[in-house]
Amino acid sequence: EASAKVIDGKSVAKEIREEIATEISRMKESTGVVPGLAVILVGDRKDSATYVRNKKKACESVGIKSYEVQLAEDSSEQEVLKYISGFNDDPSVNGILVQLPLPSHLDEAKILNVISLEKDVDGFHPLNIGNLAMQGMEPLFVPCTPKGCIELLLQSGVEIMGKKAVVIGRSNIVGMPAALLLQREDATVTVVHSRTKNPEELTREADIIISAVGQPNMVKGSWIKPGSVVIDVGINPVEDAKSPRGYRLVGDVCYEEASKIASAITPVPGGVGPMTIAMLLSNTLAAAKRTNNFK
Numbered sequence: 001e002a003s004a005k006v007i008d009g010k011s012v013a014k015e016i017r018e019e020i021a022t023e024i025s026r027m028k029e030s031t032g033v034v035p036g037l038a039v040i041l042v043g044d045r046k047d048s049a050t051y052v053r054n055k056k057k058a059c060e061s062v063g064i065k066s067y068e069v070q071l072a073e074d075s076s077e078q079e080v081l082k083y084i085s086g087f088n089d090d091p092s093v094n095g096i097l098v099q100l101p102l103p104s105h106l107d108e109a110k111i112l113n114v115i116s117l118e119k120d121v122d123g124f125h126p127l128n129i130g131n132l133a134m135q136g137m138e139p140l141f142v143p144c145t146p147k148g149c150i151e152l153l154l155q156s157g158v159e160i161m162g163k164k165a166v167v168i169g170r171s172n173i174v175g176m177p178a179a180l181l182l183q184r185e186d187a188t189v190t191v192v193h194s195r196t197k198n199p200e201e202l203t204r205e206a207d208i209i210i211s212a213v214g215q216p217n218m219v220k221g222s223w224i225k226p227g228s229v230v231i232d233v234g235i236n237p238v239e240d241a242k243s244p245r246g247y248r249l250v251g252d253v254c255y256e257e258a259s260k261i262a263s264a265i266t267p268v269p270g271g272v273g274p275m276t277i278a279m280l281l282s283n284t285l286a287a288a289k290r291t292n293n294f295k
C-alpha cells in the first residue's frame with residue numbers, strides 16, 4: 001500500500017529557528033540591537049491566548065524581545081489604536097502583531113491599516129497585500145501561514161512552476177495570500193470556497209492542494225489525485241474522550257485516507273502550525289535588519 005511522505009513542519013521550523021537565533025546573536029554582537037516584537041491581544045478567547053503565549057515563548061527562544069499588551073474584551077477602537085501608534089513610534093519594537101480575530105465591535109481593517117508598513121510582520125496591511133498581488137511589486141512582509149506553506153513545499157523539493165494548485169479557502173489571512181504566493185511561484189491556481197460547486201472535481205485535478213477551511217476531515221481521500229502534495233492548514237478541535245482535554249486537533253484533510261493516496265502530506269499538528277511561528281520570527285528579524293541597515 002502506497003504511503004505518503006510526511007512533511008515534518010516541526011523539524012523544518014526548528015532548523016529555521018536555529019538559523020534565526022544565530023543571525024540574532026550576530027546582529028546583537030555587531031550592532032548591540034536585538035529585534036523586538038509587540039503583540040496586542042484584545043479580549044479573552046482561549047485559542048488566541050494560547051497562540052500569543054506560543055509566539056512569546058518562540059521569541060524568547062531565539063532572542064527576540066517581546067512586548068505584550070492584553071486589553072479587555074470591551075476595549076474601544078481608540079484604545080487599541082493608541083497602543084499601535086505607541087509601538088509605531090518605539091524604535092525598540094520592530095514588529096507589531098494584532099492577534100486576530102478581534103472582538104466584533106472593532107473595525108479590523110481600520111486597525112490593521114494603522115500599523116506602520118515597516119513593522120507589519122503579519123503582512124496584513126493593505127499595502128503589503130496589494131504589493132503581493134501586483135506584478136513587479138515586492139511586499140515588505142508576506143503573511144506567515146501561507147509563507148510557511150510555500151516554504152514547506154520548497155524545502156520538500158516540490159516543484160511548483162507549471163503545476164495545478166487548488167487552494168481551499170479564501171480568507172485574508174490564509175487562503176487568499178496562499179493563492180497569490182502560488183501564482184508568484186508560477187503555479188496555475190484555482191480557489192475553492194463555500195459557494196464552489198463540486199469542489200472535489202477541482203481538487204481531483206490538483207498537483208498541489210492547500211486546504212485552509214476549518215472543517216474537520218472535509219477533504220476525503222477521493223478528493224485527491226494520486227501522487228499529489230497536500231498541505232493541511234486546518235486546526236480543528238474534535239471531541240475525543242480518550243484525550244485528557246476531552247478533544248484533539250485535526251486538520252481539514254482526512255489524513256488516514258489522504259496519506260495513502262498523496263505523495264506527500266503535512267500532519268496536524270506538527271505541519272503548518274510550527275512554520276507559521278517560524279515565519280513570524282523570520283519576518284521580525286528581517287524588519288530589525290532593515291531598520292538597522294544590518295545585512
Ligand code: NDP
Binds near residue numbers: 145172194199
Ligand atoms: P476562515 O473561516 O476565515 O476562512 C475559511 C474559508 O474556508 C473561507 O474562505 C470559506 O469560504 C471557506 N469554506 C468554509 N466552508 C467551506 C466548505 N464547506 N467548502 C469550501 N470552502 C469552505 O478561516 P481561516 O482562513 O482563518 O482558517 C482556516 C483554518 O486554518 C482554520 O481551521 C484555522 O484554525 C486554521 N489556521 C491555521 C493556522 C496555522 O498556523 N496552522 C493559522 C491560521 C488559521 P467563504 O469565503 O465562502 O466563506
